[in-house]
Each structure stands twice: as C-alpha cells, then as structure tokens.
Amino acid sequence: MNSQIVTFLIQCPDQKGLVAKITSFFFERGFNILSCQQYVNALENTYFMRIRLNTEGSDISKSNLEEEFLTLANPLEFKWSVNYGDEIQNVAIMVSHTSHNLYDLLERSKEGGLNCNVKLVISNHNKLRYVAEMFNIPFYHLPISKETKLQQEAQVRDLLEANNIDLIIMARYMQVLSSGFINDYQGRIINIHHSSLPAFQGANPYERAYQRGVKLIGATAHYATEDLDKGPIIDQDVKHVNHESTTKTLKRIGADTEKLVLARAVKYHLNNQIIVSGNRAIVFPETGE
Amino acid sequence: MNSQIVTFLIQCPDQKGLVAKITSFFFERGFNILSCQQYVNALENTYFMRIRLNTEGSDISKSNLEEEFLTLANPLEFKWSVNYGDEIQNVAIMVSHTSHNLYDLLERSKEGGLNCNVKLVISNHNKLRYVAEMFNIPFYHLPISKETKLQQEAQVRDLLEANNIDLIIMARYMQVLSSGFINDYQGRIINIHHSSLPAFQGANPYERAYQRGVKLIGATAHYATEDLDKGPIIDQDVKHVNHESTTKTLKRIGADTEKLVLARAVKYHLNNQIIVSGNRAIVFPETGE
Amino acid sequence: MNSQIVTFLIQCPDQKGLVAKITSFFFERGFNILSCQQYVNALENTYFMRIRLNTEGSDISKSNLEEEFLTLANPLEFKWSVNYGDEIQNVAIMVSHTSHNLYDLLERSKEGGLNCNVKLVISNHNKLRYVAEMFNIPFYHLPISKETKLQQEAQVRDLLEANNIDLIIMARYMQVLSSGFINDYQGRIINIHHSSLPAFQGANPYERAYQRGVKLIGATAHYATEDLDKGPIIDQDVKHVNHESTTKTLKRIGADTEKLVLARAVKYHLNNQIIVSGNRAIVFPETGE
Amino acid sequence: MNSQIVTFLIQCPDQKGLVAKITSFFFERGFNILSCQQYVNALENTYFMRIRLNTEGSDISKSNLEEEFLTLANPLEFKWSVNYGDEIQNVAIMVSHTSHNLYDLLERSKEGGLNCNVKLVISNHNKLRYVAEMFNIPFYHLPISKETKLQQEAQVRDLLEANNIDLIIMARYMQVLSSGFINDYQGRIINIHHSSLPAFQGANPYERAYQRGVKLIGATAHYATEDLDKGPIIDQDVKHVNHESTTKTLKRIGADTEKLVLARAVKYHLNNQIIVSGNRAIVFPETGE
Structure with a gap:
C-alpha cells in the first residue's frame, strides 16, 4: 500500500489483553x-476500538492484511470494518421544502469541509432544484403520494444504486422511509430531527415546543431505524429561547442548530469515528486529524 | 412610602395605549x-408588563395607591399584583436524599445570592438533617408511606402555615404532592426535574437518558401543577455528554446543571420577574438590578 | 403612512417621566x-429606548411626524433616529480569502434570513469570485499593496457610493481600513474578528490561541473603529476545544462560530436593535418580530 | 498489590510502536x-499516554513494578509518574474575601465529589473563618503586608509541610505568590482567574470586562507559574451577558462559572487526568470512571 491512513473499527467481548494484542499486530x-481510541462498556462487557494507522513503508496488500487480521479477529470474536481512506464516499441528500441544511452540506462538501462526493439530491418536491443547480449537483424530483409511495421509493433505490451511494443524508426529508428501505441501508442513513430527542418525537416539533413553553430548542442527528426518531443518536445540541420566541422564531433559531448538528454527524460518519452498538452510537472524538 | 422599589406585574387583553396609560399613571x-418591560402575545392577544418604580419622594400610602390603581386596572381588565420590596419572602425547602440543591440554596440564601428567609427544611428522610444544621435552619423529618401520605401532607401544611411560607422549593423531593396541596399553593411551588423537559418526564430520568444514548443531559425548573412534570417551565439547561457517560456520570454532570437552573428559577421568582399565563411562564430578564 | 412598522431609537440624559412622555406622544x-424596550445606564445617567410602532390607520406624513417629534426630542436632548421599514438596506460585503462567512451571508440574504440587498462583494483577491457568481452578486476585485492602499480605498468608496451602500460587512477582509474611511462610515461597518475579544486582538488569533493552549475558541462581531479590534462589541460566542485541537482544527471549529456571530450581528443591525454609546453596543433583543 | 486502580502518565519522544510496547508490558x-488514552503532538513530535490498570490478581510489589518499568522507560526516554490510587491527596485551600469557591470545594469534598482530604484553609483575612468552621476544617488567618510578605509565605509553607499537602488550590486568593514558592510547588498549585484568559489578565477583570462591553464573561483554571495568569490552562468556560450587566451582575454570573471551572480542574488533577507539557495542559477526558 502507498502511504495512506487506514482506520479499523472493532467491537468485541471485553477481555484482558485486547489493546496489547491489537496494537502489537499492527506494530509487528x-x-x-497514529491514534488508538478505546471504550469499554462495563455494563455489557463489550470493548470498542478505533485505530488509525499510517501504512507508509509497508508493502502488504489489502487482501493479505485482512486475511492476517482474521487470525486475530476470529478467536476474539471481533465485529470489525476497515477503511483505507483511498475512496471518497458517495453521498445522496434527500430534502423536501427546507433549504438550510441542503445549502450547508453542499457548501461544506464543495469547500472541503466534508470529505465526500455529493452525487445527487433527491426531493419529493421541485422547490429546491435551484439550490442543487447552484452547486452543479444533479437534482431529482420524485413526487410521492400515498398511492405511489412504494413506486417512488423504488425510483429512489434505483438512483442510489446507479450512483453507488454509500451514505444517505435526510436533510429535512419529510417522508417516512419503509422498513425495507431502512434495513437495506442500515447504519448508512443519517437523519436530522428538529428537536432534542427524545423530546418532541414525531411531527411539528417546533409548534409543540412553542405550546409547551420550553426555554431550550434543539436538534438531533441520528441513524434512521424502523422506529421513527428512535435510532442511535450521533449528536445533538440546543439554544436558549424565551417567551418572546414564536414558532417562527424557534424555526429560525433551530435552523442554525440543525445545520451544525447534521454537518458534525456527517463528518463523524465519513471520518469513521462512529461504531453503533444496539441503540447507542459510540462517537470517538477526532484526534488532531 | 419610604424610598423603595415597587414592582407591578400586569396581564390583560392587548389594546392600544396600554404602555402610555400605565406609565403615565405612575409618572403623574x-x-x-426604573424599568418597564412588556410582552405581547399576538396569538392570544394578551399583554404583559413588569414595571419597577422608585417611590422615593412620594407620600402616597399603599392602600391609596392600590385603590387608585384599580381605577386604571378595572376598565382595562388587568390581572395584577404588586410587590413593595419591603418584606423578604419566607421559603420552605423540601428534599429527600440528594444534597446538592439543598447546599446550593442554603449557601446562596446565607450569602445574599437569594433574597429570602429559608425558614425550614422538610424531608421524608432524616438523611440531610446535618446539612440544614450546618446552616442553622430547622429541619423536619416527616416520613411518608402510602398509608400516611395524607397525614404527612397535613403535617407539612401545618408547618408551612406556622411559618408563613410564601414559596416552596422542591429541591429533589421525590414525592408527588396531592392535587389539593398543589392547588392551594398554585404558582408558589417550584420543582427541579432532572431532565430537559419534556424529555424523560417521570421517574429515573438519568437511567432512561443513559438507555436512550443521548448526547445532552439537562434539568428543568418549573412550577408544580397537578399534571406531574407538565407545569410552566421557568428555566432549563443542558450539558454535553458522550458514550463514556454512565448513569452515575450523568447524575454527577446533571447535578451541577440542576443547581444552576433551580437557583436561577428561584431568583426570578423572588425578584418578581415571572408572570404565569396558562402553561407558559413569561420570565422577564433582570434589568441591571 | 400606509400600514408599516416604524422603529425609533433614542438616547438621552435620564430623567423622570421619559417612558410616559414618549409613549404618550405616540399614543396620542x-x-x-408594538414593543417598547428601555435601558438605563445608572452609572452614566443615560437612558435608551427602542420603540416599535404600527402606523396603520395614521395619516400623518413622515416629515410632519418628525417635526412634531422634535418638540419632544429637543427639550429632552434626544439623540435619535427613525427607520420606517419601507426601504431595504443596501449592503456591501468585503472579503479576502476565506469563504465561509461570504456563503453564509449570501445564503441568508437570498433565503430571507437577512432583510437586505447585498449589492456587491469587494475583495482584494480574485479567489472568491465564484461564490459571488453562484448567488448572482457583482464581484469587484480591487487588489491592494502598500503603495496602492489609498487608491484602492478610493475605488472602494466609489463603489459604495455608486451603490448607495448603507452597511459594510467585513466578512474576513484582511486589510486595515484608513481612519478617514472608518469615520465616514461610523457605525455602519461590522467586522468579524476570529477570537473572543479582547483575547487575541490583532493578527493570527487562531495560531496564538493554539500557542496559549486555550480550552475555548471564539469569534466577535463589532463595529469597526479607528482603534483596531476595539470597537463596540455586538455579539460574541465560543466553543470548547481541547489539546487535540491544532491550529487547523481551531480554524474549522471557529469558522462555524464566526458564521453564527456575524449573521446575528448583521441581523441586529438591519433590524434596528442596536444603539451605540461610547464604546458599548446596547443590543435590544428581538420582540417576537 | 491488592485490587486497585493504578494510573501511569507518560510523555516521551514519539516513535513507532509505543502503544504496543507499553500495553504489552502491562499485559505480560x-x-x-481499563483505559488507554494517547495524544500525539505532531508539531513537537511528542507522545503522551494515560493508562489505567486494574492490578487485581497480580502479586508484583510497587518497587518491583517500577524497577521493571524503568527497563522500558529509560531507552524510550519516558518522563513518567504513577499513582496507585491508595493514598488520598491532601489539599490546602487559599482564599481571601470571596466565599463561593470555598463553599463549593468544601461541599464537593465532603459529599464525595472530589476525592481528597481538605486539610486546611489559609487566608490573609479572617472573614471566611466561619465557612471553614461549618465544614470543620482548620482555618489559619495569616495576614499579609508588603513588609511581611516573605514571613507570611514562610508560615504558609510551614503549614503546607506540616500537613503533607499535595495540592494547593488558590480559590480566589488575591495575593501573588513568590517565584520560589511557585517553583517548589510546580504543577501542584491550581488557580482560578475570573476571566476567560488571555482576556483580562491581571487585576479587576470584571470591571474591565464591563468597561470593554463584552457579551461573554468567563473564568479560567490554570496551574500557577511565575508569569502571572500565564500558566497552563486546565479548563475555562463562559456565560452570555448583555448591556444590562453591571460589574456587580458580571461578578454574580461569573461566580457560578468560577465554581464549575475550578471544581472540574481540581477533579481532573486529583484523578490523574493531566499531563503538563511546556505551557500546555493535556487533559484526558474521564473514561466512565
């Protein structure tokens, strides 16, 4: 392999000697x-590691490396993945009416803030076509109705497959995806919900937040799962609001939080910082990278 | 009246001329x-004012002032209250096992950070007696069981009446008060809930937050109402947490937020900054006071 | 006047009766x-008011209104301004190499988040032309060197005058403006500084922040004054960082703060929420508007 | 050794194989x-590790362990320390007039939030004696004047030595310690400064913050060094303020930040989470401990 940064993500039953065995494997x-981050869940007796390697000077092939790694991984019951950092991930963004997350993701992607290829934007409305066009990204308008839901989803899937999409970002896509769809893209769909979950799951969170008279308004980025708004939380944040904040004000203040939270979550995912375990997302912090 | 600061809190149907009429009344x-803060709820067509006056140099008596104010208030359908700033409010603190809010309130009260007399501490356990004693505050241990709930509450009420209590602070009192009790002290019971409501209403919020894998942990101070954890929110705040945060860690991080949020809410109340309207608390900010 | 929202900003020596007199003037x-916000600086004995009026149903002309207002304003020594809300302000954005604030301002302006006309972008480099073009905003490349500084500034001033510019936003424009320029646009130039002032005034704040080993990184929006980085602060904010944060990381984290802080400051200015007094900016909060 | 948690802190020149060698040493x-945290400073080519071990089941003695560890440490040029977790650290708190940090530290220490023995409180004033007495901690009043500065410091040092003090907390002690004193307790004196350094170094930071018209007010905990307010920053935080905030308000809002920041910094120190390198403090996060 040429000089490059390889990231392994590992989870396994906890036991003595894991860090020594794994790091020795790579050292030898x-x-x-470059960095080696661990997390032990003592309650569930599970172990998690994110390890980043500089492969400069090594002439082992990927297939040999993986074959040898299996001799370590299998006896220790690793669930693992490796990313060689040599392929930029392909991303699809799904939107409905709201433009702020779309702008934000396209700008970051264009300016190098997100290491990915945004291959296309899909929407059930035509409204945001101009935003995609400003950034020269193909835009697909696939309208949806109760009757055409499954057909539309089939069209979406065709587009995703044709573009070799690795990650789907639901950037305020106001439609529920079918279980089948979500299962086929398990761990590869990130959704932004416009509340600090588990508060205000479901529809119209800003209006309900106004009604409840909250003093904080937030947003949550999470992996989509069958159970709506209950997937593993990647990141969330809030801002202070007060009695003067109308629903409209909450939407405006919340929009800025939605942008930051979704962009951070996508960055963590693209940067191989996340291991999902059950309903929890272990998000390792960046290490000066 | 001698020189002192008088605060009027007013709510009424919105209409033209309110601020001119009210401020002219006092000017004349x-x-x-000193300060005049307003809020108009355009949805409900209601008007709210907090106005602070320096009465230096005026020789009007309280009763005359209130009588004259009625000639303004009645035609405009004011709901109003006045605080002359000459009586320090009497406060009762109710606790169970957890000491951090109790320490915090007693210290602030002792050191001048909360303008009130803490007259007594009531608990269904004896555990925190030593804290009250450190601050020389009477401590009453009133145990409670399913069978004795109403009797215990009667004892509590006797103590509150005997001490002319104006405000009850539930500083992690882990018992549900009866509807009768809450109604008799409507708008005068502040509770701290150890989550950012409406997330994790009810019992064990920290454990449920851990289970849900949240990335934020918070606390909410609100007026107690019959509907548990659904009263008007006065203040709330959160801190960032991560996958390393066990339930124990969440409790520790949350405790600091609970202290700040409850102390702020109590200060707003004692300082006459709050008007409750339905399920919403209008909290006017301090004005350099 | 047709139905519209008029905002008066007033500062004057403090004295009894101001709010009653001013509000009665408008009521009569x-x-x-719609809202009436005050601030009294007791140290300096000065009074500040922001008052918003709905002029629906009044047939007074602007000139008559202002003439009558002078009969109130002159004896009370008001410094005042009025905005009739009927003219959208013209804005010029000045940039150098860094694109994030430019994108952010252009997007907000285009999508209705900032109530202004961005008439042009001026830069001492050609690098960000494509961003302006994405949003169809004229871009002027006016290179600068020590020798050409005054000539370049004259060109800038010509462009500002030709476009009737009301507000200049220095969105990471890495040049010091001359005193003459700043004085001619006093209170109409907003700069973003990439630190939480007064920390790291001057050049290279992110590198110096790294060297100092700070645990917070911030940004400050302020009015430009002759004294560099010492003008009245409109808004500022910070994010937590840690030892892993390299200068590059600080820049990335700081960029998001710069965007939010500058956009908020511009919004406060456009929305007539700010009164400058000496070196302090009184920023009245929005009132549900 | 009986079952206990041992923490090694290591810094050394960076090179290949460090984590494998160190973890293998302990595994063998x-x-x-339990946890193994690293940081590589690529600019300075230095490596830092915090490693926590459960020694249950091992019968090696401390001296043997350290002797063997040297065979690893010396060739790799480690600067290292080890904490066996079997001795609670002795702490001295130094104060002047301000009580909030003292209360906070004493409460946390008493209630188990800080794992230390507060052995004594030293003050150049007698004012806060009652606080120490509430918590049954010896209080020493050692007045200071220009003439008696060195004598007073000698008295302080006698007390520190007599009480085997490991850590000195300057909890708003408003005196500058001599270079000699600071050097003898290098890395063992934590100071709280009432601003977000490097802003407002030196005296009266709240007054200067008011004068500057800042919109954020903060606090910084750092190790004391000869160069006043320039020592390695452990933690810092801020709160939003506005034009209504007088110096008095800033002090009150800042006090809450001072309490949280100092308590966190002390906890990091007691918990062996910090390695100092030059003017930077590497603060490893807690690992579910």
Missing part, C-alpha cells in the same frame, strides 16, 4: 499507529 | 420608573 | 406601540 | 488495562 507489520 | 403620581 | 397620534 | 504482567 510495520505500521505506525 | 411622582414615581420614577 | 394614534399609533399602536 | 497480568494487569487488566
């Missing part, structure tokens, strides 16, 4: 370990 | 208006 | 007062 | 690695 093969 | 009587 | 002329 | 001796 001449890799420089 | 020689008062200096 | 049939205006509905 | 039968220790369970």
Whole structure:
C-alpha cells in the first residue's frame, strides 16, 4: 500500500489483553499507529476500538492484511470494518421544502469541509432544484403520494444504486422511509430531527415546543431505524429561547442548530469515528486529524 | 412610602395605549420608573408588563395607591399584583436524599445570592438533617408511606402555615404532592426535574437518558401543577455528554446543571420577574438590578 | 403612512417621566406601540429606548411626524433616529480569502434570513469570485499593496457610493481600513474578528490561541473603529476545544462560530436593535418580530 | 498489590510502536488495562499516554513494578509518574474575601465529589473563618503586608509541610505568590482567574470586562507559574451577558462559572487526568470512571 491512513473499527467481548494484542499486530507489520481510541462498556462487557494507522513503508496488500487480521479477529470474536481512506464516499441528500441544511452540506462538501462526493439530491418536491443547480449537483424530483409511495421509493433505490451511494443524508426529508428501505441501508442513513430527542418525537416539533413553553430548542442527528426518531443518536445540541420566541422564531433559531448538528454527524460518519452498538452510537472524538 | 422599589406585574387583553396609560399613571403620581418591560402575545392577544418604580419622594400610602390603581386596572381588565420590596419572602425547602440543591440554596440564601428567609427544611428522610444544621435552619423529618401520605401532607401544611411560607422549593423531593396541596399553593411551588423537559418526564430520568444514548443531559425548573412534570417551565439547561457517560456520570454532570437552573428559577421568582399565563411562564430578564 | 412598522431609537440624559412622555406622544397620534424596550445606564445617567410602532390607520406624513417629534426630542436632548421599514438596506460585503462567512451571508440574504440587498462583494483577491457568481452578486476585485492602499480605498468608496451602500460587512477582509474611511462610515461597518475579544486582538488569533493552549475558541462581531479590534462589541460566542485541537482544527471549529456571530450581528443591525454609546453596543433583543 | 486502580502518565519522544510496547508490558504482567488514552503532538513530535490498570490478581510489589518499568522507560526516554490510587491527596485551600469557591470545594469534598482530604484553609483575612468552621476544617488567618510578605509565605509553607499537602488550590486568593514558592510547588498549585484568559489578565477583570462591553464573561483554571495568569490552562468556560450587566451582575454570573471551572480542574488533577507539557495542559477526558 502507498502511504495512506487506514482506520479499523472493532467491537468485541471485553477481555484482558485486547489493546496489547491489537496494537502489537499492527506494530509487528510495520505500521505506525497514529491514534488508538478505546471504550469499554462495563455494563455489557463489550470493548470498542478505533485505530488509525499510517501504512507508509509497508508493502502488504489489502487482501493479505485482512486475511492476517482474521487470525486475530476470529478467536476474539471481533465485529470489525476497515477503511483505507483511498475512496471518497458517495453521498445522496434527500430534502423536501427546507433549504438550510441542503445549502450547508453542499457548501461544506464543495469547500472541503466534508470529505465526500455529493452525487445527487433527491426531493419529493421541485422547490429546491435551484439550490442543487447552484452547486452543479444533479437534482431529482420524485413526487410521492400515498398511492405511489412504494413506486417512488423504488425510483429512489434505483438512483442510489446507479450512483453507488454509500451514505444517505435526510436533510429535512419529510417522508417516512419503509422498513425495507431502512434495513437495506442500515447504519448508512443519517437523519436530522428538529428537536432534542427524545423530546418532541414525531411531527411539528417546533409548534409543540412553542405550546409547551420550553426555554431550550434543539436538534438531533441520528441513524434512521424502523422506529421513527428512535435510532442511535450521533449528536445533538440546543439554544436558549424565551417567551418572546414564536414558532417562527424557534424555526429560525433551530435552523442554525440543525445545520451544525447534521454537518458534525456527517463528518463523524465519513471520518469513521462512529461504531453503533444496539441503540447507542459510540462517537470517538477526532484526534488532531 | 419610604424610598423603595415597587414592582407591578400586569396581564390583560392587548389594546392600544396600554404602555402610555400605565406609565403615565405612575409618572403623574411622582414615581420614577426604573424599568418597564412588556410582552405581547399576538396569538392570544394578551399583554404583559413588569414595571419597577422608585417611590422615593412620594407620600402616597399603599392602600391609596392600590385603590387608585384599580381605577386604571378595572376598565382595562388587568390581572395584577404588586410587590413593595419591603418584606423578604419566607421559603420552605423540601428534599429527600440528594444534597446538592439543598447546599446550593442554603449557601446562596446565607450569602445574599437569594433574597429570602429559608425558614425550614422538610424531608421524608432524616438523611440531610446535618446539612440544614450546618446552616442553622430547622429541619423536619416527616416520613411518608402510602398509608400516611395524607397525614404527612397535613403535617407539612401545618408547618408551612406556622411559618408563613410564601414559596416552596422542591429541591429533589421525590414525592408527588396531592392535587389539593398543589392547588392551594398554585404558582408558589417550584420543582427541579432532572431532565430537559419534556424529555424523560417521570421517574429515573438519568437511567432512561443513559438507555436512550443521548448526547445532552439537562434539568428543568418549573412550577408544580397537578399534571406531574407538565407545569410552566421557568428555566432549563443542558450539558454535553458522550458514550463514556454512565448513569452515575450523568447524575454527577446533571447535578451541577440542576443547581444552576433551580437557583436561577428561584431568583426570578423572588425578584418578581415571572408572570404565569396558562402553561407558559413569561420570565422577564433582570434589568441591571 | 400606509400600514408599516416604524422603529425609533433614542438616547438621552435620564430623567423622570421619559417612558410616559414618549409613549404618550405616540399614543396620542394614534399609533399602536408594538414593543417598547428601555435601558438605563445608572452609572452614566443615560437612558435608551427602542420603540416599535404600527402606523396603520395614521395619516400623518413622515416629515410632519418628525417635526412634531422634535418638540419632544429637543427639550429632552434626544439623540435619535427613525427607520420606517419601507426601504431595504443596501449592503456591501468585503472579503479576502476565506469563504465561509461570504456563503453564509449570501445564503441568508437570498433565503430571507437577512432583510437586505447585498449589492456587491469587494475583495482584494480574485479567489472568491465564484461564490459571488453562484448567488448572482457583482464581484469587484480591487487588489491592494502598500503603495496602492489609498487608491484602492478610493475605488472602494466609489463603489459604495455608486451603490448607495448603507452597511459594510467585513466578512474576513484582511486589510486595515484608513481612519478617514472608518469615520465616514461610523457605525455602519461590522467586522468579524476570529477570537473572543479582547483575547487575541490583532493578527493570527487562531495560531496564538493554539500557542496559549486555550480550552475555548471564539469569534466577535463589532463595529469597526479607528482603534483596531476595539470597537463596540455586538455579539460574541465560543466553543470548547481541547489539546487535540491544532491550529487547523481551531480554524474549522471557529469558522462555524464566526458564521453564527456575524449573521446575528448583521441581523441586529438591519433590524434596528442596536444603539451605540461610547464604546458599548446596547443590543435590544428581538420582540417576537 | 491488592485490587486497585493504578494510573501511569507518560510523555516521551514519539516513535513507532509505543502503544504496543507499553500495553504489552502491562499485559505480560497480568494487569487488566481499563483505559488507554494517547495524544500525539505532531508539531513537537511528542507522545503522551494515560493508562489505567486494574492490578487485581497480580502479586508484583510497587518497587518491583517500577524497577521493571524503568527497563522500558529509560531507552524510550519516558518522563513518567504513577499513582496507585491508595493514598488520598491532601489539599490546602487559599482564599481571601470571596466565599463561593470555598463553599463549593468544601461541599464537593465532603459529599464525595472530589476525592481528597481538605486539610486546611489559609487566608490573609479572617472573614471566611466561619465557612471553614461549618465544614470543620482548620482555618489559619495569616495576614499579609508588603513588609511581611516573605514571613507570611514562610508560615504558609510551614503549614503546607506540616500537613503533607499535595495540592494547593488558590480559590480566589488575591495575593501573588513568590517565584520560589511557585517553583517548589510546580504543577501542584491550581488557580482560578475570573476571566476567560488571555482576556483580562491581571487585576479587576470584571470591571474591565464591563468597561470593554463584552457579551461573554468567563473564568479560567490554570496551574500557577511565575508569569502571572500565564500558566497552563486546565479548563475555562463562559456565560452570555448583555448591556444590562453591571460589574456587580458580571461578578454574580461569573461566580457560578468560577465554581464549575475550578471544581472540574481540581477533579481532573486529583484523578490523574493531566499531563503538563511546556505551557500546555493535556487533559484526558474521564473514561466512565
């Protein structure tokens, strides 16, 4: 392999010696370990590691590396994945009417803030076509109705497959995806919900927040699961509001939080910082990278 | 009246001329208006004012002032209250096992951070007696069981009446008060809930937050109402947490937020900054006071 | 006047009766007062008011209104301004190499988040032309060198005058403006500084923040004054960072704060929420508007 | 050794294989690695590790462990320390007039929030004696004047030595310690400064913050060094303020931040989470501990 940064994500039953065994495995093969982050869930007796390697100077092939790694991984019951950092991920963004997250993601992607190729934007409305066009990203208008829901979803899936999409970002896409769809893209759909979950799950969170008279308004980025708004939370944040804040004000203040939270979550995902375990997302912090 | 600061809190149907009429009323009587804060709820067509006056140099009596004010208030359908700032409010603190809010309130009260007399601490356990004693505050241990609930509450009420209590602070009192009790002290019971409501209403919010894998942990101070954890929110705040945060960690991080949020809410109340309207608390900010 | 929202900003020596006199003035002329915000600086004995009126149903002309207002304003020594809300302000954005604030301002302006006409973008480099073009905003490349500084500034001033610019936003424009320029646009130039002032005034704040080992990184929006980075602060904010944060990381994290802080400051200015007094900016909060 | 948690803190020149070598060293001796945190400063080519071990089941003595560890440490040029978690640290708190940090530290210490023995409180004034007495902590009043500065410091040092003090907390002690004193307790004096450094170094930060018209007010906990207010920053935080905030308000809002920031910094220190390198404090986050 040429000089590049390889990231392994590992989860397994906890036991003595894991960090020594794993780091020795890579050291013996001449890799420089750039960072090695661990998390032990003592309640569930599980172990998690994110390890980043500089492979400069090693001439092992990917397939040999993975074959050898299995001799370590199998006896220790690893669930693992590896990212060689040599392929930029393909991303699809799904939207409905609201433009702020779309602008934000397209700008970051264009300016190098998100390491991905946004291949297309899909919407059930035509309203935001101009935004995609400003950034020269193909825009697909696929209207949806109760009757055409499954057909529309089939069209979406065709587009995703044709574009080799690795990650789907629901950037205020106001439609519920079918279980089948979500299961086929398990761990690869990130949704932004416009409340600090589990508060205000479901529809119209800003209006309900106004009605409840809250003093904080927030947003949550999470992996989509069958159970709506109950998937593993990647990031969330809030801002202070007060009695003067109408629903409209809450939407405006919330929009800025939605942008930051979704962009951070997408960055964590693209940067291989996340391991999902059950309904929890272990999000390792960046390490000066 | 001697020189002192008088605060009027007013709510009424909105209409033209309110601020001019109210401020002229006080100006004509020689008062200096220190601050005049308004809020118009356009949805409900209601108007709210907090007005602070320096009565120095005026020789009108309280009863005359109130009588004259009625000639303004009645035709305009004011609901109003006045605080002359000459009586420090009497406060009762109710606790169970957890000491951090109790320490915090007693310290602030002792050191001048909360303008009130903490007259007594009531608990269904004896555990925190030593804290009250450190601050020389009478401590009453009134145990409670399913069978004795109403009797215990009667004892509590006797103590509150005997001490002329104006405000009850539920500083992690882990018992549900009866509807009768709450109604008799409507708008005068502040509770701290250890989550950012409406998330995790009810019992064990920290454990449920851990289970849900949240990335924020918070606290909410609200007026107690019959509907548990659904009263008007006075203040709330959160802190960032991560996958390393166990339930124990969440409790520790949350405790600091609980302290700040409850102390702020109590200060707003004692300082006559709050008007409750339906299920919403209008909390006027301090004005350099 | 047709139905519209008029905002008066007033500062004057403090004295009894100001709010009553001012609000009565408007009430007697049939205006509905939408909000009336005050601030008294007791140290300096000065009074500040922001008052918003709905002029629906009044047939007074602007010139008559202002003439009559002078009969109130002159004896009370008001410094005042009025905005009739019928003219959208013209804005010029000045940039150098960094794109994030430019994108953010253009997007907000285009999508209705900032109530202004961005008439042009001026830069001492050609690098960000494509961003202006994406939003169809004229871009002027006016290079600068030590020798050409005054000539370039003259060109800038010509462009500002030709476009009737009301507000200049220095959105990471890395040049010091001359005193003459700043004085001619006093109170109409908003700059974003990439630190939480007064920390790290001057050049390279992110590098110096890294060197100092700070745990917070911030940004400050302020009015430009002759004394660099010492003008009245409109808004500022910070984010937590840690030892892993390199200068590059600080720049990335700081960029998001810069965007939010500058956009809020511009909104406060456009929305007539700010009164400058000496080196302090009184920023009245929005009132549900 | 009986079952206990041992923490090693290590810094050394960066090179390949460090994590593998260190973790293998402990694994081969039968220790369970509870957490292993690293940081590489690529600019300075330095490596930092915090590693926590459960020594249950190992019968190696401390001296043998350290002797063996040297065979690893010396060739790799480690600067290192080890904490066996079997001795609670002795703490001295120094104060002047301001009580909030003192209350906070004493409460946390008493209630188990800080794992230390507060052995004494030293003050140049007698004012806060009652606070120490509430918590049954010896209080020493050692007045200071220009003439008696060195004598007073000698008295302080006698008390510190007599009480085997490991950590000195300057909880708003308004005196500058001599260079000699600071050098003898290098890395063992934590100070709270009432601003977000490097803003408002030196005296009267709240007054200067008011004068500057800031919109944020903060606090910084740092190790004391000869260069006043320039020591390695452990933690810092801020709160939003506005034009209504007088110096008195800033003090009140800042006090809450001072309490949280100092308590966190002390906890990080007591919990062996900090490695100082030059003027930077590497603060490893807690790992579910």
